[in-house]
Amino acid sequence: MLLEKLLDLLEGWASAFRQQRTCARAIALALGLLCGLGRRTVTRAICFNNRQHQDWSADYKLFNRSPWDAHALFGPVIQRAIAQYCPKQIVVGLDDTGIKRSGKKVKTAYWQRDPLSPAFHTNLFWGQRFLQASLLTPLYRLDGESSPRGLPLRFEEVTPVRKPAKKATKEQKAAYRQAKKTHNLSTAFVAMVRELRQCFDCHGFHHKSLIAVGDGSFCNKTTFRQTFDRTILITRARKDLRLCNAPPGSRPSLLQQRDLHSRTGLSRPRHPLERG
Numbered sequence: 001m002l003l004e005k006l007l008d009l010l011e012g013w014a015s016a017f018r019q020q021r022t023c024a025r026a027i028a029l030a031l032g033l034l035c036g037l038g039r040r041t042v043t044r045a046i047c048f049n050n051r052q053h054q055d056w057s058a059d060y061k062l063f064n065r066s067p068w069d070a071h072a073l074f075g076p077v078i079q080r081a082i083a084q085y086c087p088k089q090i091v092v093g094l095d096d097t098g099i100k101r102s103g104k105k106v107k108t109a110y111w112q113r114d115p116l117s118p119a120f121h122t123n124l125f126w127g128q129r130f131l132q133a134s135l136l137t138p139l140y141r142l143d144g145e146s147s148p149r150g151l152p153l154r155f156e157e158v159t160p161v162r163k164p165a166k167k168a169t170k171e172q173k174a175a176y177r178q179a180k181k182t183h184n185l186s187t188a189f190v191a192m193v194r195e196l197r198q199c200f201d202c203h204g205f206h207h208k209s210l211i212a213v214g215d216g217s218f219c220n221k222t223t224f225r226q227t228f229d230r231t232i233l234i235t236r237a238r239k240d241l242r243l244c245n246a247p248p249g250s251r252p253s254l255l256q257q258r259d260l261h262s263r264t265g266l267s268r269p270r271h272p273l274e275r276g
Contacts, residue, residue, distance in 0.1 A: 006031075007027070009080070010027045010030060011027075013026060013027065013073055015075070016068050016073055018068075022062065025059065026068075028045075029042065029045045029046075031045075031048070032047075032048035032049050033045045035048060042059060042060060043056075071154070074154070075203070077135070078153065078203055079203050081135055081151055082200070082203070082208070085137040085141070085142075086135075086138075089210070090135070090200060090205065090211065091135070091138075091213065092133050092135055092136065092153065092193075093136050093150060093213045093214075094133045094134075094214050094215075094218070095214065095215050096129055096185055096217070097129070097132055098128065098130075100125050101127045110127075110128075110129075110160065111126055112124065112127060128159070129158050129159065130155055130157050130158065131154070131157075131158045131185065131189065132152065133152075133153045133196060134150035134151060134152050135152075136148050136149075153196065154192055158184075158188045160183075160185075161176060161180050161183050161184075164176050184222075185217060186218060186223050189214060189218050190223055190226050193212045193228060193233075196210065197210055197228070197229060206230075209230050209232060210228075210230060210231045211231075211232045212232070213235070214236075215235065216237060219241070
């Protein structure tokens with residue numbers, strides 16, 4: 001029964017591939033990655049399908065040559081799960097995760113903090129960073145006992161900008177500081193939320209509001225200064241955080257004036273409370 005339901009769900013991948021045989025090969029590899037023993041590699045998936053003595057080139061070309069969109073593979077999950085479990089709102093949880101890598105030649109891998117390290121000692125691990133989004137389905141509405149489940153919707157790599165060397169020029173350092181503002185985890189979070197909103201609209205759920213739930217790393221001005229259409233943003237925050245809006249027509253603070261004059265190079269009158 002479970003296999004029949006899974007195959008029925010995977011048959012929705014037909015629209016993501018140009019040929020039926022490519023779709024059938026993708027479904028076979030997906031079952032091999034799910035049910036195969038050991039490491040989840042393409043080789044193990046091929047061996048699970050009892051094709052280890054045949055030519056492997058077509059299986060590897062599926063991942064590097066066949067023109068298909070990875071986002072389209074989540075279409076059947078979005079269409080069925082939202083229609084069945086989300087009658088009013090669509091709740092999506094987003095968070096970043098690190099995948100450990102052993103090879104030192106992976107271009108997008110870097111040393112990052114291990115979230116499982118103890119509080120008194122920070123550990124590092126070599127790996128890649130990904131941003132994932134999961135659809136939170138309220139299963140307790142069906143029987144009143146089941147807890148919500150997360151169904152994966154997106155899993156995209158977010159690589160930080162490489163820091164230039166100490167002997168880098170001023171132009172390279174300035175380009176690095178500018179790239180950090182446009183290519184970071186928060187900007188990827190905003191882009192993913194907007195892309196999910198468009199994806200839900202394409203599947204016919206434009207009348208349902210989207211609730212995006214994030215971790216404390218997304219509680220910053222980059223995310224909350226953005227305008228989202230039919231989307232509610234909820235994130236964790238520090239308990240000592242103070243939120244306020246500047247009153248209309250108010251003058252800039254002393255620190256803002258000092259920063260403005262330091263950038264422009266213009267002289268300004270000294271504040272009476274400042275010391276010489």
